[in-house]
Amino acid sequence: MAKAKTDSVRERVYLTFPKGLIKEPVLSLLSKQFDVIFNIRSSTITADLALLALEINGKGIEVAKAISWLKGKGVAVEPIEKNVID
Numbered sequence: 001m002a003k004a005k006t007d008s009v010r011e012r013v014y015l016t017f018p019k020g021l022i023k024e025p026v027l028s029l030l031s032k033q034f035d036v037i038f039n040i041r042s043s044t045i046t047a048d049l050a051l052l053a054l055e056i057n058g059k060g061i062e063v064a065k066a067i068s069w070l071k072g073k074g075v076a077v078e079p080i081e082k083n084v085i086d
Helices: 026-033 060-073
Strands: 008-017 036-045 050-059 076-079
Touching: 008 060, 026 036, 026 060, 036 060, 050 060, 060 076
Parallel strands: none
Antiparallel strands: 008 050, 008 076, 036 050
């Protein structure tokens, strides 16, 4: 049975930031704009690219909005297979 959008969820995603967003406070803005908390599980950052493994926690609708907002900013968002970063 699928969880309702009001239930608390934890999404695990890989974020790939393009060069133009590497120095921007994207995750800080994310946490201020949406009722979510996040945990950076791993990261690789160079002058040209930033890759993060991120957990986003919150109500389903807020997590969905946050992910949509990231995509709208130009961040590539890909799901992480379960237990990859446990």
